Amino acid sequence: MTVISTRSAAFMIDNLLSSSVNSKKKIIETEFASQTPDNYINNNRRKRKSWTCDVCGKMFDRPSLLSRHTRTHTGEKPHVCSTCGKAFSTSSSLNTHCRIHSGEKPHSCEVCGKRFTASSNLYYHRMTHTKKKPHKCSYCEKTFATPGDLRGHTHIHQGTWPFRCHQCSKGFSKQTNLKNHLLTHTGRKDHKCDICGKLFSLHCNLKSHQKLHRNMQNIHEQDEPTSTTNDITPNQFFSNKFSVDLLQLFSSVRSYS
Incomplete structure (x- = not known):
């Protein structure tokens, strides 16, 4: 019977452990090397998305996001404005709405200085400066700066106005527009x-x-004499003459109204 010393036994255990760790490390390195960066990212995303909507099958990586998404199916709006009673499905939507009552407009356009209650409104407003209209109608050649404007235009072709006047049947894409229209009947x-x-x-x-x-x-102020006739250029002379004619025309129209 062979007797193994304590030192020899410890040495053998260390060799076994190190070989086991090295083999596992090689397996991990081989699997990682076989994956492209895109596959690695996609696999990780699949592991994170473990909460699925029972209605539409959409997946989320957090239960809170799933809970918020579910309200789009149920119509639940638990967040209520304490001022006017209007309800919203998310707290962020309620916070944005409350700025209408407080007058707060934290989002400012860096071009013209116009301010907005929501960052999304500022985003679409910026397009009015760039003149970009990437959203094209599939029925005609018209283009629009925002998807909301495109949706409102599409009702013209489809006749699917979500809000209609009960007196003249005129259609509107927004309820506020319908309310304003009803005032014309009263x-x-x-x-x-x-x-x-x-x-x-x-x-x-x-x-x-x-x-x-x-x-x-402004026209009247520009037409006030600020220099002698000799200092006025031909372009300024005709511009001022047009302003005077326009002012006289406006005054005559008011006298007959």
């Missing part, structure tokens, strides 16, 4: 111009009207 004109006293049923029409006053005021 005859109410609650918005008054503080310059000329003209009444309007919609606030947006009043704002457009007030821009006319401001433009005419």
Whole structure:
């Protein structure tokens, strides 16, 4: 019977352990080397996406995201505005909505300075400066800056307006537009111009009207003499003459109205 010393036994155990670790390391390295970077990323993503929607089969890597997604099927809106009672499916949507009441507009356009309550509104507003309209209608040649504008336009071709006036059957893509339209049937004109006293049923029409006053005021200020005739260039002379003619025309139209 062969007797093995304690030192020899420890040496043999160390060799066995090291060989086992090295073999496992080689297996891992071989598997990793056989995977392309894209396959490795995709495999990891598949492992993370373990929560699946029972309705549409969409997968999520967090249960909170699945819970929020499920509300798109159930219509649940647990987040309610304490000011007006409007409900939302997510807390972020509620926070954005509350800025309408508080007047907070944290997102500012770096080009014109216009401010917005939501970052998505700022994103689409920036396209008005670039003039890009990547969203093209599949029925005609018209293009639009935002997918929302395209969806609203598509109702014209499909006749699938989500909101319709019960009096004239005119269709609208947004409920707010329908509410504004209904005011035209009531005859109410609650918005008054503080310059000329003209009444309007919609606030947006009043704002457009007030821009006319401001433009005419700017024309009047530009036409005030700031230099001698000898200092005026031909282009400035014709520009000022056009402004005076336009102002006289506007005044004559107002006198007959």
